[in-house]
Amino acid sequence: MGETFGEQFSRLAGLMFICGTIQQLVPTKLRHYVEKLWANLVNYFYPYVHITFHEYTRGMHNEAYSCIRTYLGSKSSKKATRLTAEKSVDSMSLAISLDEGQEIIDEFNGVQFQWQAYKEMIEGTSSSSRSGRSGASIPLEKSFYVLVFHKTYREMVTGTYLEHVMEEGKAIQLSNRKRKLYTNKNSDNWYWNGGKWSHINFTHPATFDTLAMDPKKKQEIINDLTAFRKGKDYYAKIGKAWKRGYLLHGPPGTGKSTMIAAIANFLEYDIYDLELTSVENNAELKQLLIDTRSKSVIVIEDIDCSLDLTGKRNKKTESSEKSEEEKDSNSGQDEEDKNTNKSKVTLSGLLNFIDGIWSACGQERIIIFTTNHVDKLDPALIRRGRMDMHIEMSYCKFEAFKVLAKNYLDIDSHHLFEEIRQLLEETNVSPCDVAENLMPKTDSSDAEHCLMDLIQAIKAAKEKERLKGDKEVKAANKFKANLLKRFTSIKKSAKVMK
Numbered sequence: 001m002g003e004t005f006g007e008q009f010s011r012l013a014g015l016m017f018i019c020g021t022i023q024q025l026v027p028t029k030l031r032h033y034v035e036k037l038w039a040n041l042v043n044y045f046y047p048y049v050h051i052t053f054h055e056y057t058r059g060m061h062n063e064a065y066s067c068i069r070t071y072l073g074s075k076s077s078k079k080a081t082r083l084t085a086e087k088s089v090d091s092m093s094l095a096i097s098l099d100e101g102q103e104i105i106d107e108f109n110g111v112q113f114q115w116q117a118y119k120e121m122i123e124g125t126s127s128s129s130r131s132g133r134s135g136a137s138i139p140l141e142k143s144f145y146v147l148v149f150h151k152t153y154r155e156m157v158t159g160t161y162l163e164h165v166m167e168e169g170k171a172i173q174l175s176n177r178k179r180k181l182y183t184n185k186n187s188d189n190w191y192w193n194g195g196k197w198s199h200i201n202f203t204h205p206a207t208f209d210t211l212a213m214d215p216k217k218k219q220e221i222i223n224d225l226t227a228f229r230k231g232k233d234y235y236a237k238i239g240k241a242w243k244r245g246y247l248l249h250g251p252p253g254t255g256k257s258t259m260i261a262a263i264a265n266f267l268e269y270d271i272y273d274l275e276l277t278s279v280e281n282n283a284e285l286k287q288l289l290i291d292t293r294s295k296s297v298i299v300i301e302d303i304d305c306s307l308d309l310t311g312k313r314n315k316k317t318e319s320s321e322k323s324e325e326e327k328d329s330n331s332g333q334d335e336e337d338k339n340t341n342k343s344k345v346t347l348s349g350l351l352n353f354i355d356g357i358w359s360a361c362g363q364e365r366i367i368i369f370t371t372n373h374v375d376k377l378d379p380a381l382i383r384r385g386r387m388d389m390h391i392e393m394s395y396c397k398f399e400a401f402k403v404l405a406k407n408y409l410d411i412d413s414h415h416l417f418e419e420i421r422q423l424l425e426e427t428n429v430s431p432c433d434v435a436e437n438l439m440p441k442t443d444s445s446d447a448e449h450c451l452m453d454l455i456q457a458i459k460a461a462k463e464k465e466r467l468k469g470d471k472e473v474k475a476a477n478k479f480k481a482n483l484l485k486r487f488t489s490i491k492k493s494a495k496v497m498k
Protein backbone atom coordinates (compact mmCIF):
# COMPACT_ATOMS: atom_id res chain seq x y z
CA MET A 1 0.00 0.00 0.00
CA GLY A 2 1.65 3.33 1.06
CA GLU A 3 2.32 5.65 -1.90
CA THR A 4 1.25 3.19 -4.55
CA PHE A 5 -2.04 2.78 -2.74
CA GLY A 6 -2.55 6.57 -2.52
CA GLU A 7 -1.76 7.06 -6.21
CA GLN A 8 -4.07 4.27 -7.29
CA PHE A 9 -6.83 5.61 -5.10
CA SER A 10 -6.66 9.21 -6.40
CA ARG A 11 -6.47 8.02 -10.05
CA LEU A 12 -9.60 5.95 -9.60
CA ALA A 13 -11.34 8.80 -7.74
CA GLY A 14 -10.55 11.14 -10.68
CA LEU A 15 -11.92 8.63 -13.16
CA MET A 16 -15.06 8.26 -11.05
CA PHE A 17 -15.57 12.03 -11.07
CA ILE A 18 -15.26 12.25 -14.91
CA CYS A 19 -17.63 9.34 -15.36
CA GLY A 20 -20.10 10.92 -12.95
CA THR A 21 -20.14 14.12 -15.03
CA ILE A 22 -20.64 12.17 -18.28
CA GLN A 23 -23.46 10.20 -16.67
CA GLN A 24 -25.38 13.40 -15.90
CA LEU A 25 -25.41 14.33 -19.59
CA VAL A 26 -26.93 11.07 -20.88
CA PRO A 27 -30.59 9.81 -20.71
CA THR A 28 -31.72 7.88 -17.56
CA LYS A 29 -31.99 4.42 -19.15
CA LEU A 30 -28.56 4.65 -20.65
CA ARG A 31 -27.22 6.13 -17.46
CA HIS A 32 -28.45 3.12 -15.40
CA TYR A 33 -26.82 0.81 -17.87
CA VAL A 34 -23.53 2.74 -17.69
CA GLU A 35 -23.73 2.80 -13.88
CA LYS A 36 -24.15 -0.97 -13.69
CA LEU A 37 -21.33 -1.51 -16.11
CA TRP A 38 -19.17 0.91 -14.18
CA ALA A 39 -19.88 -0.83 -10.87
CA ASN A 40 -18.90 -4.18 -12.36
CA LEU A 41 -15.77 -2.66 -13.84
CA VAL A 42 -14.78 -1.10 -10.53
CA ASN A 43 -15.42 -4.37 -8.69
CA TYR A 44 -13.21 -6.14 -11.17
CA PHE A 45 -10.29 -3.74 -11.27
CA TYR A 46 -10.49 -1.96 -7.90
CA PRO A 47 -9.21 -4.41 -5.29
CA TYR A 48 -9.99 -2.32 -2.19
CA VAL A 49 -12.81 -2.61 0.33
CA HIS A 50 -14.29 0.38 2.15
CA ILE A 51 -15.99 0.19 5.54
CA THR A 52 -17.76 3.28 6.90
CA PHE A 53 -18.25 3.93 10.60
CA HIS A 54 -20.81 6.65 11.27
CA GLU A 55 -20.91 8.65 14.48
CA TYR A 56 -24.65 8.04 14.79
CA THR A 57 -26.60 5.07 13.57
CA ARG A 58 -30.41 5.11 13.75
CA GLY A 59 -30.26 8.15 16.02
CA MET A 60 -28.03 6.38 18.57
CA HIS A 61 -24.41 7.16 19.25
CA ASN A 62 -22.20 4.50 17.67
CA GLU A 63 -19.75 3.15 20.27
CA ALA A 64 -17.48 1.78 17.52
CA TYR A 65 -17.04 5.33 16.21
CA SER A 66 -15.79 6.68 19.54
CA CYS A 67 -13.42 3.70 20.01
CA ILE A 68 -11.98 4.29 16.52
CA ARG A 69 -11.69 8.00 17.20
CA THR A 70 -9.68 7.36 20.38
CA TYR A 71 -7.57 4.66 18.73
CA LEU A 72 -6.75 6.82 15.71
CA GLY A 73 -6.14 9.79 18.00
CA SER A 74 -3.35 7.88 19.74
CA LYS A 75 -1.82 6.92 16.36
CA SER A 76 -2.31 10.25 14.63
CA SER A 77 -0.73 12.33 17.39
CA LYS A 78 2.57 10.88 16.10
CA LYS A 79 1.81 10.73 12.37
CA ALA A 80 -0.88 13.17 11.16
CA THR A 81 -0.28 16.88 10.57
CA ARG A 82 -3.81 18.19 11.20
CA LEU A 83 -5.48 17.17 14.45
CA THR A 84 -8.31 18.35 16.67
CA ALA A 85 -8.26 18.46 20.46
CA GLU A 86 -11.08 18.61 22.97
CA LYS A 87 -11.63 18.01 26.68
CA SER A 88 -14.75 16.50 28.18
CA VAL A 89 -15.79 16.74 31.86
CA ASP A 90 -15.32 13.01 32.26
CA SER A 91 -11.82 12.90 30.85
CA MET A 92 -8.54 13.65 32.60
CA SER A 93 -6.64 14.66 29.49
CA LEU A 94 -7.16 16.30 26.12
CA ALA A 95 -8.65 13.98 23.51
CA ILE A 96 -6.65 14.26 20.28
CA SER A 97 -8.29 13.10 17.07
CA LEU A 98 -7.78 13.11 13.34
CA ASP A 99 -9.08 16.29 11.69
CA GLU A 100 -11.62 16.27 8.88
CA GLY A 101 -10.19 15.21 5.51
CA GLN A 102 -7.04 13.76 7.07
CA GLU A 103 -5.92 10.19 6.55
CA ILE A 104 -3.39 7.96 8.21
CA ILE A 105 -1.95 4.51 7.57
CA ASP A 106 -2.11 2.09 10.47
CA GLU A 107 0.02 -1.03 10.49
CA PHE A 108 -1.20 -4.27 12.08
CA ASN A 109 0.57 -7.65 11.82
CA GLY A 110 2.67 -6.30 8.93
CA VAL A 111 -0.39 -5.15 6.92
CA GLN A 112 -1.23 -1.52 6.20
CA PHE A 113 -4.74 -0.12 6.65
CA GLN A 114 -5.84 3.31 5.56
CA TRP A 115 -8.19 5.41 7.69
CA GLN A 116 -9.86 8.60 6.48
CA ALA A 117 -11.83 11.08 8.58
CA TYR A 118 -14.84 12.81 7.00
CA LYS A 119 -17.44 15.31 7.99
CA GLU A 120 -20.39 16.42 5.88
CA MET A 121 -23.34 18.70 6.34
CA ILE A 122 -26.77 17.25 5.75
CA GLU A 123 -30.23 18.74 5.98
CA GLY A 124 -32.11 17.61 9.10
CA THR A 125 -35.49 18.53 10.53
CA SER A 126 -35.85 20.09 13.96
CA SER A 127 -38.14 18.39 16.42
CA SER A 128 -37.78 21.20 18.94
CA SER A 129 -40.98 22.93 19.87
CA ARG A 130 -39.17 25.46 22.10
CA SER A 131 -38.51 27.76 19.17
CA GLY A 132 -41.94 27.12 17.79
CA ARG A 133 -40.22 26.03 14.58
CA SER A 134 -40.86 22.32 14.86
CA GLY A 135 -40.13 20.56 11.58
CA ALA A 136 -37.87 23.38 10.34
CA SER A 137 -34.92 22.39 8.22
CA ILE A 138 -31.55 22.69 10.01
CA PRO A 139 -28.03 21.79 8.84
CA LEU A 140 -26.60 18.75 10.69
CA GLU A 141 -22.98 17.73 10.92
CA LYS A 142 -22.35 14.09 10.07
CA SER A 143 -18.96 12.61 10.97
CA PHE A 144 -17.64 9.25 9.89
CA TYR A 145 -14.47 7.27 9.36
CA VAL A 146 -13.72 5.15 6.34
CA LEU A 147 -11.41 2.17 6.56
CA VAL A 148 -9.83 1.15 3.23
CA PHE A 149 -7.97 -2.13 2.79
CA HIS A 150 -7.07 -4.65 0.11
CA LYS A 151 -9.71 -7.34 -0.31
CA THR A 152 -7.20 -10.10 0.52
CA TYR A 153 -7.27 -8.86 4.14
CA ARG A 154 -11.04 -9.00 4.49
CA GLU A 155 -10.87 -11.88 6.97
CA MET A 156 -8.11 -10.28 8.98
CA VAL A 157 -10.11 -7.07 9.27
CA THR A 158 -13.35 -8.66 10.38
CA GLY A 159 -11.60 -11.29 12.48
CA THR A 160 -8.84 -9.58 14.40
CA TYR A 161 -8.00 -6.07 13.23
CA LEU A 162 -11.28 -4.37 14.12
CA GLU A 163 -11.39 -6.21 17.44
CA HIS A 164 -7.88 -4.90 18.14
CA VAL A 165 -8.95 -1.34 17.28
CA MET A 166 -12.05 -1.56 19.51
CA GLU A 167 -10.16 -3.05 22.47
CA GLU A 168 -7.29 -0.62 22.30
CA GLY A 169 -9.61 2.37 21.85
CA LYS A 170 -11.69 1.29 24.83
CA ALA A 171 -8.59 0.74 26.99
CA ILE A 172 -7.31 4.25 26.17
CA GLN A 173 -10.73 5.73 26.95
CA LEU A 174 -10.80 3.91 30.30
CA SER A 175 -7.35 5.02 31.35
CA ASN A 176 -8.11 8.65 30.36
CA ARG A 177 -11.44 8.88 32.12
CA LYS A 178 -11.88 10.39 35.56
CA ARG A 179 -12.59 7.55 37.92
CA LYS A 180 -15.66 7.59 40.12
CA LEU A 181 -16.55 6.79 43.70
CA TYR A 182 -20.16 5.61 43.84
CA THR A 183 -22.43 5.31 46.89
CA ASN A 184 -25.83 3.67 46.89
CA LYS A 185 -28.89 5.88 47.23
CA ASN A 186 -31.90 5.09 49.32
CA SER A 187 -34.35 3.25 47.06
CA ASP A 188 -36.96 6.03 47.48
CA ASN A 189 -34.67 8.20 45.34
CA TRP A 190 -33.88 5.66 42.65
CA TYR A 191 -36.29 6.63 39.94
CA TRP A 192 -36.73 10.38 40.07
CA ASN A 193 -33.09 11.21 40.67
CA GLY A 194 -31.19 9.42 37.88
CA GLY A 195 -30.07 5.96 38.96
CA LYS A 196 -29.38 3.91 42.03
CA TRP A 197 -25.89 5.19 42.73
CA SER A 198 -24.67 8.75 43.25
CA HIS A 199 -21.06 9.53 42.43
CA ILE A 200 -18.18 11.94 42.82
CA ASN A 201 -14.76 11.90 41.14
CA PHE A 202 -12.37 9.52 42.86
CA THR A 203 -9.04 11.20 43.53
CA HIS A 204 -7.55 9.36 46.53
CA PRO A 205 -3.74 9.54 46.28
CA ALA A 206 -2.97 6.20 48.02
CA THR A 207 -0.77 3.79 46.07
CA PHE A 208 1.03 0.57 46.94
CA ASP A 209 4.23 2.62 47.18
CA THR A 210 2.80 4.72 50.00
CA LEU A 211 1.06 1.82 51.76
CA ALA A 212 2.94 0.74 54.87
CA MET A 213 2.93 -3.02 55.33
CA ASP A 214 5.17 -6.06 55.15
CA PRO A 215 6.84 -5.81 51.69
CA LYS A 216 6.46 -9.55 51.01
CA LYS A 217 2.75 -9.44 51.71
CA LYS A 218 2.38 -6.31 49.61
CA GLN A 219 4.11 -7.97 46.65
CA GLU A 220 1.82 -11.00 46.97
CA ILE A 221 -1.23 -8.74 46.70
CA ILE A 222 0.20 -6.85 43.71
CA ASN A 223 0.94 -10.17 41.96
CA ASP A 224 -2.57 -11.42 42.67
CA LEU A 225 -4.15 -8.25 41.28
CA THR A 226 -1.92 -8.33 38.20
CA ALA A 227 -2.88 -11.95 37.51
CA PHE A 228 -6.55 -11.04 37.95
CA ARG A 229 -6.34 -8.10 35.56
CA LYS A 230 -4.78 -10.25 32.86
CA GLY A 231 -7.03 -13.21 33.62
CA LYS A 232 -9.89 -12.73 31.14
CA ASP A 233 -9.05 -15.80 29.07
CA TYR A 234 -8.06 -17.88 32.09
CA TYR A 235 -11.37 -17.24 33.89
CA ALA A 236 -13.26 -18.03 30.69
CA LYS A 237 -11.27 -21.26 30.28
CA ILE A 238 -12.03 -22.52 33.79
CA GLY A 239 -15.68 -21.43 33.52
CA LYS A 240 -15.57 -18.96 36.39
CA ALA A 241 -16.98 -15.42 36.50
CA TRP A 242 -14.16 -12.91 36.17
CA LYS A 243 -14.23 -11.54 39.70
CA ARG A 244 -12.26 -11.87 42.90
CA GLY A 245 -13.02 -11.36 46.58
CA TYR A 246 -10.69 -9.86 49.19
CA LEU A 247 -11.26 -9.79 52.93
CA LEU A 248 -9.30 -7.08 54.71
CA HIS A 249 -9.21 -7.52 58.46
CA GLY A 250 -7.29 -5.97 61.30
CA PRO A 251 -7.49 -3.43 64.12
CA PRO A 252 -8.63 0.17 63.49
CA GLY A 253 -6.16 2.45 61.73
CA THR A 254 -4.08 -0.28 60.14
CA GLY A 255 -4.81 0.83 56.56
CA LYS A 256 -7.78 -1.23 55.33
CA SER A 257 -9.54 1.72 53.68
CA THR A 258 -6.21 3.01 52.41
CA MET A 259 -5.56 -0.39 50.85
CA ILE A 260 -8.90 -0.23 48.98
CA ALA A 261 -7.91 3.13 47.47
CA ALA A 262 -4.49 1.71 46.53
CA ILE A 263 -6.12 -1.32 44.84
CA ALA A 264 -8.53 0.89 42.85
CA ASN A 265 -5.67 3.17 41.79
CA PHE A 266 -3.48 0.22 40.82
CA LEU A 267 -6.18 -1.36 38.65
CA GLU A 268 -7.61 2.00 37.51
CA TYR A 269 -11.09 0.86 38.55
CA ASP A 270 -14.08 2.78 39.91
CA ILE A 271 -15.22 2.13 43.47
CA TYR A 272 -18.77 1.26 44.55
CA ASP A 273 -19.02 1.85 48.29
CA LEU A 274 -22.04 -0.21 49.26
CA GLU A 275 -23.76 0.93 52.46
CA LEU A 276 -25.66 -2.23 53.37
CA THR A 277 -27.71 -0.66 56.13
CA SER A 278 -29.57 1.50 53.62
CA VAL A 279 -30.47 -1.48 51.39
CA GLU A 280 -33.93 -2.66 52.29
CA ASN A 281 -33.95 -6.23 51.03
CA ASN A 282 -32.24 -8.85 48.91
CA ALA A 283 -34.09 -7.77 45.75
CA GLU A 284 -32.73 -4.23 46.13
CA LEU A 285 -29.27 -5.61 46.71
CA LYS A 286 -29.50 -7.55 43.45
CA GLN A 287 -30.66 -4.47 41.54
CA LEU A 288 -27.78 -2.44 42.91
CA LEU A 289 -25.37 -5.13 41.78
CA ILE A 290 -26.82 -5.22 38.27
CA ASP A 291 -26.41 -1.45 38.09
CA THR A 292 -22.64 -1.58 38.64
CA ARG A 293 -20.16 -1.47 35.76
CA SER A 294 -17.26 -3.71 34.89
CA LYS A 295 -13.76 -2.70 35.99
CA SER A 296 -14.90 -1.78 39.45
CA VAL A 297 -14.21 -2.50 43.10
CA ILE A 298 -17.34 -3.14 45.17
CA VAL A 299 -16.68 -2.42 48.82
CA ILE A 300 -18.62 -3.29 51.96
CA GLU A 301 -16.81 -1.70 54.90
CA ASP A 302 -17.18 -3.02 58.46
CA ILE A 303 -19.22 -5.98 57.30
CA ASP A 304 -19.65 -7.19 60.88
CA CYS A 305 -21.40 -3.93 61.83
CA SER A 306 -23.42 -3.53 58.62
CA LEU A 307 -25.98 -6.20 59.34
CA ASP A 308 -26.67 -8.90 61.84
CA LEU A 309 -25.16 -11.53 59.58
CA THR A 310 -22.92 -13.18 62.08
CA GLY A 311 -23.85 -16.71 62.94
CA LYS A 312 -27.36 -16.27 61.54
CA ARG A 313 -26.77 -18.96 59.01
CA ASN A 314 -25.77 -21.48 61.67
CA LYS A 315 -28.76 -20.71 63.87
CA LYS A 316 -31.11 -21.11 60.95
CA THR A 317 -29.51 -24.37 59.95
CA GLU A 318 -30.18 -25.76 63.38
CA SER A 319 -33.80 -24.68 63.41
CA SER A 320 -34.70 -26.06 60.01
CA GLU A 321 -33.41 -28.51 57.46
CA LYS A 322 -34.07 -26.16 54.58
CA SER A 323 -31.13 -24.85 52.64
CA GLU A 324 -30.03 -21.27 53.18
CA GLU A 325 -31.15 -20.24 49.72
CA GLU A 326 -34.61 -21.66 50.32
CA LYS A 327 -34.81 -19.79 53.58
CA ASP A 328 -34.06 -16.62 51.73
CA SER A 329 -37.54 -16.74 50.30
CA ASN A 330 -39.00 -17.56 53.71
CA SER A 331 -41.96 -15.23 54.00
CA GLY A 332 -42.23 -15.70 57.78
CA GLN A 333 -38.76 -14.28 58.22
CA ASP A 334 -39.62 -11.41 55.88
CA GLU A 335 -42.70 -10.63 57.93
CA GLU A 336 -40.67 -10.57 61.11
CA ASP A 337 -38.17 -8.16 59.56
CA LYS A 338 -40.96 -5.93 58.31
CA ASN A 339 -42.33 -5.64 61.80
CA THR A 340 -39.00 -4.73 63.31
CA ASN A 341 -38.44 -2.19 60.48
CA LYS A 342 -34.90 -3.51 59.90
CA SER A 343 -33.05 -4.05 56.62
CA LYS A 344 -34.18 -7.40 55.28
CA VAL A 345 -30.90 -8.23 53.57
CA THR A 346 -29.99 -11.70 54.75
CA LEU A 347 -26.76 -13.61 54.76
CA SER A 348 -27.94 -15.73 51.84
CA GLY A 349 -28.89 -12.55 49.95
CA LEU A 350 -25.37 -11.37 50.44
CA LEU A 351 -23.91 -14.72 49.39
CA ASN A 352 -25.97 -14.54 46.21
CA PHE A 353 -24.68 -11.02 45.69
CA ILE A 354 -21.12 -12.32 45.79
CA ASP A 355 -21.36 -15.52 43.82
CA GLY A 356 -24.93 -15.96 42.64
CA ILE A 357 -25.80 -16.17 38.97
CA TRP A 358 -26.35 -12.38 38.76
CA SER A 359 -22.87 -11.63 39.97
CA ALA A 360 -21.51 -12.79 36.61
CA CYS A 361 -23.42 -10.07 34.71
CA GLY A 362 -20.70 -7.54 34.05
CA GLN A 363 -17.21 -8.91 34.36
CA GLU A 364 -13.96 -7.76 35.90
CA ARG A 365 -15.03 -6.90 39.40
CA ILE A 366 -13.30 -7.02 42.75
CA ILE A 367 -15.40 -7.42 45.90
CA ILE A 368 -13.84 -6.27 49.16
CA PHE A 369 -15.11 -6.69 52.71
CA THR A 370 -13.43 -5.03 55.65
CA THR A 371 -13.80 -5.88 59.31
CA ASN A 372 -12.12 -5.27 62.66
CA HIS A 373 -13.44 -8.60 63.98
CA VAL A 374 -12.87 -11.43 61.51
CA ASP A 375 -13.73 -14.04 64.17
CA LYS A 376 -17.29 -12.67 64.38
CA LEU A 377 -18.07 -13.40 60.72
CA ASP A 378 -19.95 -16.44 59.50
CA PRO A 379 -17.46 -18.86 57.90
CA ALA A 380 -19.76 -19.19 54.87
CA LEU A 381 -19.29 -15.53 54.07
CA ILE A 382 -15.53 -15.59 53.99
CA ARG A 383 -14.73 -19.06 52.71
CA ARG A 384 -12.22 -19.30 49.83
CA GLY A 385 -13.94 -18.89 46.49
CA ARG A 386 -16.05 -16.10 47.96
CA MET A 387 -13.32 -14.15 49.66
CA ASP A 388 -10.38 -15.57 47.71
CA MET A 389 -7.69 -13.72 49.59
CA HIS A 390 -7.70 -12.92 53.31
CA ILE A 391 -5.40 -10.01 54.05
CA GLU A 392 -4.50 -9.19 57.61
CA MET A 393 -3.61 -5.55 58.13
CA SER A 394 -1.56 -5.54 61.28
CA TYR A 395 0.16 -3.19 63.69
CA CYS A 396 3.10 -1.18 62.43
CA LYS A 397 6.38 -3.07 62.41
CA PHE A 398 9.77 -1.72 61.33
CA GLU A 399 9.42 -2.41 57.57
CA ALA A 400 6.08 -0.62 57.48
CA PHE A 401 7.52 2.24 59.56
CA LYS A 402 10.30 2.71 56.97
CA VAL A 403 7.65 3.27 54.25
CA LEU A 404 5.91 5.87 56.42
CA ALA A 405 9.22 7.60 57.24
CA LYS A 406 9.93 7.82 53.51
CA ASN A 407 6.41 9.15 52.79
CA TYR A 408 6.22 11.68 55.56
CA LEU A 409 9.83 12.75 56.15
CA ASP A 410 11.52 11.65 52.92
CA ILE A 411 14.27 9.77 54.80
CA ASP A 412 15.57 6.21 54.35
CA SER A 413 17.69 6.07 57.49
CA HIS A 414 18.33 7.93 60.72
CA HIS A 415 20.27 7.27 63.92
CA LEU A 416 16.92 7.00 65.83
CA PHE A 417 15.67 4.19 63.56
CA GLU A 418 17.26 1.46 65.68
CA GLU A 419 15.50 2.61 68.86
CA ILE A 420 12.21 2.80 66.98
CA ARG A 421 12.72 -0.71 65.58
CA GLN A 422 13.12 -2.15 69.11
CA LEU A 423 10.14 -0.23 70.46
CA LEU A 424 7.90 -1.36 67.59
CA GLU A 425 8.88 -4.99 68.21
CA GLU A 426 7.68 -4.71 71.83
CA THR A 427 4.58 -2.57 71.34
CA ASN A 428 1.42 -2.62 69.25
CA VAL A 429 0.98 0.75 67.50
CA SER A 430 -1.21 1.21 64.43
CA PRO A 431 0.29 2.72 61.24
CA CYS A 432 -2.31 5.47 61.68
CA ASP A 433 -0.78 6.50 65.05
CA VAL A 434 2.75 6.29 63.65
CA ALA A 435 1.74 8.43 60.64
CA GLU A 436 0.13 11.00 62.92
CA ASN A 437 3.38 11.42 64.88
CA LEU A 438 5.50 11.68 61.76
CA MET A 439 3.56 14.71 60.53
CA PRO A 440 5.53 17.91 61.28
CA LYS A 441 3.55 19.91 63.86
CA THR A 442 5.23 23.29 63.27
CA ASP A 443 7.18 24.91 60.45
CA SER A 444 10.44 24.34 62.35
CA SER A 445 9.79 20.59 63.01
CA ASP A 446 12.45 18.51 61.30
CA ALA A 447 12.84 14.74 60.97
CA GLU A 448 14.62 14.50 64.33
CA HIS A 449 11.72 16.27 66.11
CA CYS A 450 9.12 14.05 64.48
CA LEU A 451 11.04 10.85 65.28
CA MET A 452 11.48 11.97 68.90
CA ASP A 453 7.71 12.63 69.08
CA LEU A 454 7.11 9.15 67.73
CA ILE A 455 9.45 7.56 70.28
CA GLN A 456 7.59 9.35 73.10
CA ALA A 457 4.24 8.18 71.70
CA ILE A 458 5.37 4.54 71.43
CA LYS A 459 6.78 4.65 74.96
CA ALA A 460 3.46 6.06 76.22
CA ALA A 461 1.57 3.28 74.40
CA LYS A 462 3.94 0.72 75.91
CA GLU A 463 3.34 2.08 79.42
CA LYS A 464 -0.41 2.03 78.82
CA GLU A 465 -0.18 -1.60 77.70
CA ARG A 466 1.84 -2.44 80.82
CA LEU A 467 -0.66 -0.77 83.14
CA LYS A 468 -3.51 -2.48 81.36
CA GLY A 469 -1.68 -5.80 81.72
CA ASP A 470 -1.10 -5.15 85.46
CA LYS A 471 -4.74 -4.27 85.92
CA GLU A 472 -5.79 -7.49 84.15
CA VAL A 473 -3.40 -9.58 86.26
CA LYS A 474 -4.76 -7.94 89.41
CA ALA A 475 -8.35 -8.58 88.35
CA ALA A 476 -7.51 -12.21 87.53
CA ASN A 477 -5.82 -12.68 90.92
CA LYS A 478 -8.80 -11.17 92.69
CA PHE A 479 -11.14 -13.47 90.81
CA LYS A 480 -8.97 -16.48 91.70
CA ALA A 481 -8.88 -15.49 95.40
CA ASN A 482 -12.68 -15.08 95.49
CA LEU A 483 -13.14 -18.45 93.86
CA LEU A 484 -10.80 -20.09 96.37
CA LYS A 485 -12.65 -18.40 99.23
CA ARG A 486 -16.00 -19.67 98.03
CA PHE A 487 -14.62 -23.14 97.43
CA THR A 488 -13.20 -23.31 100.99
CA SER A 489 -16.48 -22.13 102.50
CA ILE A 490 -18.45 -24.74 100.49
CA LYS A 491 -16.01 -27.40 101.64
CA LYS A 492 -16.44 -26.27 105.27
CA SER A 493 -20.23 -26.33 105.13
CA ALA A 494 -20.10 -29.79 103.52
CA LYS A 495 -17.98 -31.03 106.45
CA VAL A 496 -20.46 -29.54 108.97
CA MET A 497 -23.37 -31.29 107.21
CA LYS A 498 -21.55 -34.62 107.40
Ligand SMILES: Nc1ncnc2c1ncn2[C@@H]1O[C@H](COP(=O)(O)OP(=O)(O)OP(=O)(O)O)[C@@H](O)[C@H]1O
Binds near residue numbers: 258259
Ligand atom coordinates in the same frame (compact mmCIF):
# COMPACT_ATOMS: atom_id res chain seq x y z
N1 LIG B 1 -0.77 0.76 56.31
C1 LIG B 1 -0.84 2.09 56.15
N2 LIG B 1 -0.07 2.71 55.24
C2 LIG B 1 -0.12 4.03 55.06
N3 LIG B 1 -0.92 4.84 55.78
C3 LIG B 1 -1.71 4.28 56.70
C4 LIG B 1 -1.71 2.87 56.92
N4 LIG B 1 -2.58 2.60 57.89
C5 LIG B 1 -3.11 3.75 58.26
N5 LIG B 1 -2.60 4.77 57.55
C6 LIG B 1 -2.94 6.19 57.72
O1 LIG B 1 -3.93 6.26 58.74
C7 LIG B 1 -5.17 6.76 58.26
C8 LIG B 1 -6.29 5.81 58.67
O2 LIG B 1 -6.13 4.59 57.99
P1 LIG B 1 -7.36 3.75 57.40
O3 LIG B 1 -8.58 4.57 57.37
O4 LIG B 1 -6.92 3.14 56.12
O5 LIG B 1 -7.48 2.63 58.51
P2 LIG B 1 -8.57 1.47 58.61
O6 LIG B 1 -7.83 0.19 58.84
O7 LIG B 1 -9.50 1.53 57.49
O8 LIG B 1 -9.31 1.87 59.98
P3 LIG B 1 -10.79 1.47 60.45
O9 LIG B 1 -10.77 0.03 60.82
O10 LIG B 1 -11.01 2.34 61.63
O11 LIG B 1 -11.70 1.77 59.32
C9 LIG B 1 -5.04 6.86 56.77
O12 LIG B 1 -5.56 8.06 56.31
C10 LIG B 1 -3.56 6.79 56.49
O13 LIG B 1 -3.05 8.10 56.38
Ligand SMILES: [Mg+2]
Binds near residue numbers: 256257258301370
Ligand atom coordinates in the same frame (compact mmCIF):
# COMPACT_ATOMS: atom_id res chain seq x y z
MG1 LIG C 1 -11.57 1.95 57.30
